[in-house]
Amino acid sequence: xxxxxxxxxxxxxxxxxxxxxxxxxxxxxxxxxxxxxxxxxxxxxxxxxxxxxxxxxxxxxxxxxxxxxxxxxxxxxxxxxxxxxxxxxxxxxxxxxxxxxxxxxxxxxxxxxxxxxxxxxxxxxxxxxxxxxxxxxxxxxxxxxxxxxxxxxxxxxxxxxxxxxxxxxxxxxxxxxxxxxxxxxxxxxxxxxxxxxxxxxxxxxxxxxxxxxxxxxxxxxxxxxxxxxxxxxxxxxxxxxxxxxxxxxxxxxxxxxxxxxxxxxxxxxxxxxxxxxxxxxxxxxxxxxxxxxxxxxxxxxxxxxxxxxxxxxxxxxxxxxxxxxxxxxxxxxxxxxxxxxxxxxxxxxxxxxxxxxxxxxxxxxxxxxxxxxxxxxxxxxxxxxxxxxxxxxxxxxxxxxxxx
Numbered sequence: 407x408x409x410x411x412x413x414x415x416x417x418x419x420x421x422x423x424x425x426x427x428x429x430x431x432x433x434x435x436x437x438x439x440x441x442x443x444x445x446x447x448x449x450x451x452x453x454x455x456x457x458x459x460x461x462x463x464x465x466x467x468x469x470x471x472x473x474x475x476x477x478x479x480x481x482x483x484x485x486x487x488x489x490x491x492x493x494x495x496x497x498x499x500x501x502x503x504x505x506x507x508x509x510x511x512x513x514x515x516x517x518x519x520x521x522x523x524x525x526x527x528x529x530x531x532x533x534x535x536x537x538x539x540x541x542x543x544x545x546x547x548x549x550x551x552x553x554x555x556x557x558x559x560x561x562x563x564x565x566x567x568x569x570x571x572x573x574x575x576x577x578x579x580x581x582x583x584x585x586x587x588x589x590x591x592x593x594x595x596x597x598x599x600x601x602x603x604x605x606x607x608x609x610x611x612x613x614x615x616x617x618x619x620x621x622x623x624x625x626x627x628x629x630x631x632x633x634x635x636x637x638x639x640x641x642x643x644x645x646x647x648x649x650x651x652x653x654x655x656x657x658x659x660x661x662x663x664x665x666x667x668x669x670x671x672x673x674x675x676x677x678x679x680x681x682x683x684x685x686x687x688x689x690x691x692x693x694x695x696x697x698x699x700x701x702x703x704x705x706x707x708x709x710x711x712x713x714x715x716x717x718x719x720x721x722x723x724x725x726x727x728x729x730x731x732x733x734x735x736x737x738x739x740x741x742x743x744x745x746x747x748x749x750x751x752x753x754x755x756x757x758x759x760x761x762x763x764x765x766x767x768x769x770x771x772x773x774x775x776x777x778x779x780x781x782x783x784x785x786x787x788x789x790x791x792x793x794x795x796x797x798x799x800x801x802x803x804x805x806x807x808x809x810x
Contacts, residue, residue, distance in 0.1 A: 407588045410559045412442050414725060415547060419446060422545055424493075424521055428511060431525040433549030434670040434695045435610060436602050438584045439525040440464065440499055442549055446523060450495055459490045465503040476506040480513060487518050498524045502531055515543065525549075527610055530668045550725045551582030551696045554718075554804040560587055574801050578714050581698025582721075599702040603671075606699070610669040617665065625652050626662050630672055630692045631700045635716045637677070637689040637732075663692075670695045675720065678731040678743050680774060691732050693720045715800060716741060716755045719783055722804060723753070738770045744810075751779040751810055759784045759797075771795050781810065 415431075422429055423446075433439045447460055461483060463470050473479040487494050496514060501507045501524040514520055529548075552560070554577050561568045580586050583602065586595045607624065617623055625647060630638075640659045647654050666672040673693050677686040694700030694717055723730045723744050733740030733752065742753040752774060754767040759782070771780040772793055780795045783803050790797040803809050 408563050409441055409584070410556060410563055411445055412438060412549075412556070414553075414556070414727075415442055415549060416445060416449065418547060418727065420449065423449070426515075428515065428544040429521075429523045430531065430544050430546040431523070431549050432529055432531055432546055432670075433525070433527065434551065435527045435606050436583050436585060437549050437551045437670075437696070439527075439549050441584065443497055443499055443523060443525055447495070447497060455495060456491075459492060460495045460497065461486045461490075462497040462499075464499040466500050474503050474505060476504060476510050479504055479507075480510050483514065484517075487520070492519070494518060494520045496520050496522045498522075500525060500527060502526045502528055512543070527670070528614070528668050529670050548724070550721060551698075552584055552587070553582060553722050553725045554801070555807055557582065557587065558805060560584075570801050570805065574804070578697060578711075578718070579701060581696040581701070583696055583698060586698060595698075596702060599698045603699050603703050606669050606671045611665050611671075615665045615668075617662070619658075622647070622652055622654055622658070623662050623665075625650070626654075626659065627666055627672065628703065630663075630666070631694055631703065634693050634700065635691055635713045637691055639688045639690075671699060673720070673724075675730060675732045675742075678733055680733050680735045680740065680743065685731070686734060693717045695721075697721075712755075712757045715757055715783075715785070718800075718804070719753060719755050723810075726807075726810070735770065735773055738773065740770055740774070751781065753780075753810075754782045756782070756784040759786050759790055764790060768792060768795055779810065 419429060431439050431442060447462070450460065451457070463473065465474065473482055483496065501511070504510065511522060511524065514522060554574060557573055557577060558568075561573065580595050580599065583599070586598055589595050589598055607627070611617065612620055612623065626643070629643065629647060640656045640663070644654055644656045644659045647659070663672070663674075667674055671694070673695055675691045675693060677689060677691070678684075679686055697714060697717060700717070720730055720742065723742060728744040728746045731743045733743040740752050741755045744751050744753065752771055754771060756763050756767055759767065767782050771782070772795065774780065782790070782795060782797045783800055784797070785800050786797075787799050798809060
């Protein structure tokens with residue numbers, strides 16, 4: 407099987423090649439960061455960079471276990487750099503395994519003529535004091551699992567037969583982790599997703615943050631994955647878990663949610679007051695970092711297509727480079743307010759547009775008093791656009807990269 411080029415990200419990264427900035431790729435475990443790193447290397451080779459000038463280390467390999475000590479890491483790379491002629495390109499996969507990695511990387515940047523690329527599976531990789539110390543020295547890119555258009559591209563590249571409806575149905579069920587596309591049957595896919603889920607929970611969250619109450623963390627994650635797209639406060643979540651027999655506190659819930667977000671299995675969408683133009687401090691919404699990981703371990707067996715549609719659009723817009731928030735307009739809700747630079751747009755998502763649903767979804771958008779684009783996305787195949795508000799069929803929207 408041939409892997410596709412992830413041009414959604416390569417196009418954003420290319421302008422920063424050979425710039426004096428550390429390129430940081432952050433994403434959920436198995437979302438394709440390693441693949442993307444290798445594709446950046448291929449771009450360099452196509453530009454004429456010598457293989458000898460590219461130094462690659464994957465810190466998930468036991469081959470490089472001893473390099474997790476900062477001084478040994480520095481000495482190893484120094485010796486490799488001495489063997490090269492001219493500028494070197496440093497690729498470090500899952501850099502968070504290295505002690506004091508930020509100080510070592512900063513030294514490389516000063517000591518060598520180099521261009522640096524690193525990946526990590528923790529959204530807090532560049533947070534707090536570290537972000538302050540590295541301010542102005544790095545540029546970060548969030549890498550998401552495959553979206554539907556990338557899955558279609560993979561099928562086309564490998565001359566696999568499909569229908570659009572088949573691709574979409576499988577995406578709603580199994581998500582977008584690239585490896586699941588090469589597995590032979592549903593049982594293999596489920597086994598793989600279960601393994602990734604456990605790896606994220608056990609390795610990236612429980613172990614890394616020394617969380618003692620594993621059962622509470624798992625119950626909290628199950629609860630939030632069951633209720634994607636529902637507005638919650640930490641207090642309401644705490645009450646719900648206590649009523650189900652879990653002893654906890656609001657402070658613990660806030661701490662655990664922060665760790666789940668760091669592992670990127672969960673993503674928070676802040677609520678935005680459209681009229682007041684400010685972020686609201688409570689009742690955020692949460693979405694799954696990958697639909698497949700959500701489905702494989704959610705507690706309820708209930709099919710909830712509306713929630714899945716909303717989660718899919720949320721991930722799609724993030725993948726397209728938008729900052730995505732949940733909109734509040736007086737007492738009405740706008741599913742998503744999306745920003746990219748000076749660009750802004752509004753999106754409502756529904757499974758099917760019944761008469762009442764049409765009145766609500768279009769009506770809420772019509773109440774927004776500005777001229778930014780407004781969209782309604784649903785499973786309907788009949789175009790219901792009206793009053794300047796564009797209606798998209800869900801599959802058409804996902805497969806048309808220029809739709810917004």
